[in-house]
Amino acid sequence: MTIDQNRMKQVADAYTAAWNSGSADGVAQFYAPDGRIVINRGRPWEGRAGVAAMAAGFYADVPDLHLTCDGVRSADDHAVFLWTYTGTDARTGQPVRVSGWEEWDVDEDLKVQSSCGWFPTAPNSPQTT
Numbered sequence: 001m002t003i004d005q006n007r008m009k010q011v012a013d014a015y016t017a018a019w020n021s022g023s024a025d026g027v028a029q030f031y032a033p034d035g036r037i038v039i040n041r042g043r044p045w046e047g048r049a050g051v052a053a054m055a056a057g058f059y060a061d062v063p064d065l066h067l068t069c070d071g072v073r074s075a076d077d078h079a080v081f082l083w084t085y086t087g088t089d090a091r092t093g094q095p096v097r098v099s100g101w102e103e104w105d106v107d108e109d110l111k112v113q114s115s116c117g118w119f120p121t122a123p124n125s126p127q128t129t
Contacts, residue, residue, distance in 0.1 A: 001108060003074040011110050012072040012081050019067040019085075024055035032107050037115040062087035062096055070099065079104045 011030070018026040028048040031037070036046040037054055045054040058065060062085065070082040084099040100119025104112045 001077045003077065003079060003106065003110070005074055007110065008074040008079050009072055012069050012079075015081065016067050016069045016083070019055070019065065022059060022065075024052040024059060027055040028052040030112055031115075032109075032111040032113045035112050035114065037102070037112075037117055039117040040119065040121060058085075061090055063090055064088050077106055079106060 015027070015030045018030060025048075028051040031048055031051045033048060034046070035048070035051065036044045037051055038044045039054070045051055065085050065087040067083055067085045070084055071080075072082065073080045081102045081104060082099075083101065084097065086095070086097045088094070089096050098119050100117060102115045102117045105114040107113050
């Protein structure tokens with residue numbers, strides 16, 4: 001399967017809007033029913049309920065999270081979604097700015113079957129403020 005780049009950009013824009021809606025279930029709808037995400041080689045969140053739980057965790061940590069799509073690339077059934085999120089750390093009240101990406105394997109409907117997400121986690125990382 002070859003992904004149309006314009007269609008993948010539309011999916012990326014809609015996924016960004018879902019994150020910005022604050023709806024964990026809205027984010028999960030971009031995944032196949034049996035889809036999964038692994039972040040920084042951590043434990044996988046599986047199924048839409050798992051993906052929703054992952055998103056809810058981000059919303060709890062950064063209640064005013066705002067995501068921007070920094071770019072999207074695709075080849076065959078694989079895409080890379082580049083992003084930056086900003087907001088306020090719920091624990092410290094300090095501003096947060098984190099950039100990262102997700103590597104997606106998508107199905108025929110462009111639902112994410114598998115995602116590997118990456119972002120810096122070190123407190124003094126140049127991409128985290």
